[in-house]
Amino acid sequence: MSQKVVSANSQLCTGCKQCELFCSFEHEGIYSPRLARIRVVKFEEKCLSVPVTCAYCERPVCEEVCPVGAMKHDPATGAAQVLEDLCIGCKECVNVCPLGAVEIHPKKGTAMRCDQCKGDPACVKYCPAGALQYEPLAHTVRDKRRARVTAWSLD
Amino acid sequence: MRQIAGDILFVNLTNGTWWREPVSKNVLLPYLGGRGINARILWDHVKPGTDPLGPENVLIFGAGLLSGTAAPSSGRTTVTCLSPATGLYLKTSGGGQWGAELKFAGFGYIVIFGRAEEPVYLWIDDEKIEIRDASKVWGIDVRETDLAIKKELGDADIQISSIGPAGEKLVRFAAVMFSVYHAAGRGGAGAVMGSKNLKAIAVRGSGSVAAAKPVLFHETTILARKNLLSDSAAQGLATYGTSGSLNGVNELRVFPAYNFQRSCVDDVYPLTGQYLVEKGYLQRRVACFGCVIGCHRYSTVERGVFAGSYAGGPEYETMSALGGGCGVMDTAAVIRANELCNIYGLDTISTGSVIQWAMECYEKGALGRQDLDGRELRWGDGEAVVRLVRQIAFREGFGDLLAEGVKRAAERVGGDTYKWAVHSKGLEQSRVDTRSAKSYALAFAVNPRGADHLHTETFAEFGLSPEARALIKTITGDEKYANPYITEKRAEIVRWHEDCYAVTDALGFCAFSTTALYGITPKLMADLFSAATGYNISEQEIMLAGRRIVTLEKCYNTRLGADRKDDTLAWRLMNERSPDRPDTIAINSTAELDQMLDEYYSLHGWDLATSRPKRSTLNSLGLADIADELEMAGRIGKE
Numbered sequence: 001m002s003q004k005v006v007s008a009n010s011q012l013c014t015g016c017k018q019c020e021l022f023c024s025f026e027h028e029g030i031y032s033p034r035l036a037r038i039r040v041v042k043f044e045e046k047c048l049s050v051p052v053t054c055a056y057c058e059r060p061v062c063e064e065v066c067p068v069g070a071m072k073h074d075p076a077t078g079a080a081q082v083l084e085d086l087c088i089g090c091k092e093c094v095n096v097c098p099l100g101a102v103e104i105h106p107k108k109g110t111a112m113r114c115d116q117c118k119g120d121p122a123c124v125k126y127c128p129a130g131a132l133q134y135e136p137l138a139h140t141v142r143d144k145r146r147a148r149v150t151a152w153s154l155d
Numbered sequence: 156m157r158q159i160a161g162d163i164l165f166v167n168l169t170n171g172t173w174w175r176e177p178v179s180k181n182v183l184l185p186y187l188g189g190r191g192i193n194a195r196i197l198w199d200h201v202k203p204g205t206d207p208l209g210p211e212n213v214l215i216f217g218a219g220l221l222s223g224t225a226a227p228s229s230g231r232t233t234v235t236c237l238s239p240a241t242g243l244y245l246k247t248s249g250g251g252q253w254g255a256e257l258k259f260a261g262f263g264y265i266v267i268f269g270r271a272e273e274p275v276y277l278w279i280d281d282e283k284i285e286i287r288d289a290s291k292v293w294g295i296d297v298r299e300t301d302l303a304i305k306k307e308l309g310d311a312d313i314q315i316s317s318i319g320p321a322g323e324k325l326v327r328f329a330a331v332m333f334s335v336y337h338a339a340g341r342g343g344a345g346a347v348m349g350s351k352n353l354k355a356i357a358v359r360g361s362g363s364v365a366a367a368k369p370v371l372f373h374e375t376t377i378l379a380r381k382n383l384l385s386d387s388a389a390q391g392l393a394t395y396g397t398s399g400s401l402n403g404v405n406e407l408r409v410f411p412a413y414n415f416q417r418s419c420v421d422d423v424y425p426l427t428g429q430y431l432v433e434k435g436y437l438q439r440r441v442a443c444f445g446c447v448i449g450c451h452r453y454s455t456v457e458r459g460v461f462a463g464s465y466a467g468g469p470e471y472e473t474m475s476a477l478g479g480g481c482g483v484m485d486t487a488a489v490i491r492a493n494e495l496c497n498i499y500g501l502d503t504i505s506t507g508s509v510i511q512w513a514m515e516c517y518e519k520g521a522l523g524r525q526d527l528d529g530r531e532l533r534w535g536d537g538e539a540v541v542r543l544v545r546q547i548a549f550r551e552g553f554g555d556l557l558a559e560g561v562k563r564a565a566e567r568v569g570g571d572t573y574k575w576a577v578h579s580k581g582l583e584q585s586r587v588d589t590r591s592a593k594s595y596a597l598a599f600a601v602n603p604r605g606a607d608h609l610h611t612e613t614f615a616e617f618g619l620s621p622e623a624r625a626l627i628k629t630i631t632g633d634e635k636y637a638n639p640y641i642t643e644k645r646a647e648i649v650r651w652h653e654d655c656y657a658v659t660d661a662l663g664f665c666a667f668s669t670t671a672l673y674g675i676t677p678k679l680m681a682d683l684f685s686a687a688t689g690y691n692i693s694e695q696e697i698m699l700a701g702r703r704i705v706t707l708e709k710c711y712n713t714r715l716g717a718d719r720k721d722d723t724l725a726w727r728l729m730n731e732r733s734p735d736r737p738d739t740i741a742i743n744s745t746a747e748l749d750q751m752l753d754e755y756y757s758l759h760g761w762d763l764a765t766s767r768p769k770r771s772t773l774n775s776l777g778l779a780d781i782a783d784e785l786e787m788a789g790r791i792g793k794e
Contacts, residue, residue, distance in 0.1 A: 014439075014441055016444065016445055018227075031363055032363030042312070045335055046453070046465070047439055047441045126225075128380075128384070128442075128449070129440070
């Protein structure tokens with residue numbers, strides 16, 4: 001499992017949405033949360049913010065259901081791609097994604113999902129709270145395990 | 156340009172009509188955005204003789220010019236109207252996510268005229284505007300309103316600004332709330348919203364905000380964010396929030412306690428941001444839209460009589476006003492009182508201020524149990540504070556008197572109680588003891604909305620960080636003037652901060668990023684403005700625009716008849732020495748204030764005798780039409 005993923009720690013997320021802005025600027029050259037491939041779900045009465053983006057599923061159902069082969073991974077880097085020339089905007093990928101991490105671009109009519117900015121995700125780079133990580137899943141799990149154990153064994 | 160500023164949405168609640176207009180270059184360049192453009196709209200539409208709580212008052216929301224962009228900490232919204240607390244100019248601002256959402260819907264401003272027959276709320280769904288029945292949410296609190304409107308509109312992601320019961324009941328210090336826990340708190344804008352029968356403004360924006368020069372702008376935001384995050388105080392503010400500074404402020408003896416009878420408390424720890432973290436009250440750090448600091452808090456109480464409390468905050472001002480100011484050192488009680496202020500839509504500063512005034516009245520016998528619904532009211536009684544917050548919001552029993560604010564309450568109770576009413580122009584003073592902080596003293600006295608720090612945040616005068624000392628040197632020529640106990644150079648310090656704060660507000664930046672931390676400099680603001688709008692302006696020009704805004708606000712009060720005599724501080728501060736400093740400086744006297752005012756008015760080019768701006772001054776700022784109107788009203792300054 002060496003594929004890197006963007007993972008979020010909602011306990012650290014402050015809900016500032018810089019990730020959405022940097023993502024939309026990276027991909028579209030404008031600031032628009034609606035065009036971001038990462039979205040922060042907020043529960044304002046509890047001041048809770050949870051970033052949601054493509055999880056790079058081991059079994060990418062969005063790719064399985066795509067009738068025209070537009071949802072792909074780059075074989076060299078493992079980065080997800082949307083082949084916009086092929087995409088017909090049928091929304092099957094949107095429907096099957098269990099996370100709500102795939103959307104249809106409001107202007108282009110083609111699918112949008114996280115492409116990890118070619119290996120240097122802007123959302124992670126500019127998260128001021130350290131709530132987003134980009135690393136192999138095994139590392140994320142390792143750190144999470146240690147953090148949790150530390151919390152109750154060294155207190 | 157239209158993209159970045161957003162359009163102006165005009166709504167007439169009396170006849171249910173609305174229309175939109177773009178922001179013209181002729182308004183954008185002189186007034187920059189947010190607070191500046193709001194001030195011009197107020198000048199044009201709300202004339203002398205208007206009842207602040209009548210339908211003729213106009214309520215103006217202005218998102219920051221840069222709100223919605225990646226410019227760090229630029230998500231604030233300014234609310235402007237005639238204040239029901241002071242009868243004078245009011246601008247009050249709040250954070251949260253609402254302003255950015257408004258920008259994504261294509262608007263920068265909402266101007267509310269008139270008064271709806273029945274309670275309504277405004278629904279802005281991109282370009283679709285609807286005035287909807289609010290009878291189901293009238294009477295319920297801010298948190299319930301937020302959830303109920305999201306449910307009714309079928310979208311939990313929309314952004315809502317609303318008032319609580321306090322605004323509906325026309326409490327004179329009711330707040331306009333954004334994103335549940337972010338308040339445009341001061342001066343009673345919530346009561347103005349309530350007087351218009353407007354419960355809320357819900358917004359869904361699915362569009363974008365784009366700079367005129369996108370790449371240059373984006374690169375400048377990255378520079379700005381680096382600058383801000385490298386400020387020596389940034390980490391502390393992020394980790395401990397605004398109340399993280401309480402220990403230092405207490406040691407400086409500028410932390411007002413027991414209704415300004417004292418300037419510190421014996422053990423401040425239970426009110427500090429450090430205590431919230433170390434004792435497990437803090438659950439999370441929270442940021443406003445686009446903020447890289449995240450000084451807002453989310454705190455809960457798990458045990459004791461206040462178990463189950465949860466809300467954003469408490470902030471520095473709240474810890475002082477509802478805590479130390481009332482002698483309450485019970486953290487959980489302050490968290491609870493803060494929660495109630497938030498959900499009932501009350502300004503925590505004024506709420507704490509009226510309660511501590513009442514405590515002093517009880518202590519000194521001006522109020523007895525018979526006045527207080529048969530109860531006692533003693534210093535340090537957290538449960539009494541919590542009870543009174545509710546009574547004020549709903550104007551129940553004794554709360555009805557306090558809901559009028561400390562100036563009117565003291566006038567009704569009479570006797571010596573005005574001496575304990577710590578306000579100026581009718582606005583309860585925010586939580587700095589100005590007796591030992593002379594820039595603050597001057598800034599609070601001249602603030603057009605009354606005594607507080609949110610027109611001019613002169614924190615730099617304490618010289619607590621290298622950045623603060625460097626700024627004082629830039630303004631005055633010497634670091635030695637980073638000294639809050641001297642009156643020398645205070646006018647220069649105040650005026651620089653006024654200009655900077657006006658630009659800060661206009662662009663939507665948080666004052667913490669420009670005048671408490673110093674990472675967002677006037678130069679950066681000028682560069683961001685230029686790249687955002689495509690109109691190149693320099694640092695000097697943007698600061699001059701700041702002065703134009705400040706001067707227009709002054710003229711607004713001048714037109715209403717306010718004068719030099721109104722630029723003063725509370726009786727207590729002018730007549731009673733702080734007992735917590737052994738030296739002689741710890742008082743604000745008429746002589747001291749007069750000296751600073753003379754210097755300040757001279758710097759501004761205002762008439763010393765009356766404080767009225769002169770025509771030559773107004774002409775040089777491009778405000779000749781304002782001068783014409785003041786002249787016609789017989790209120791122009793003598794050359």
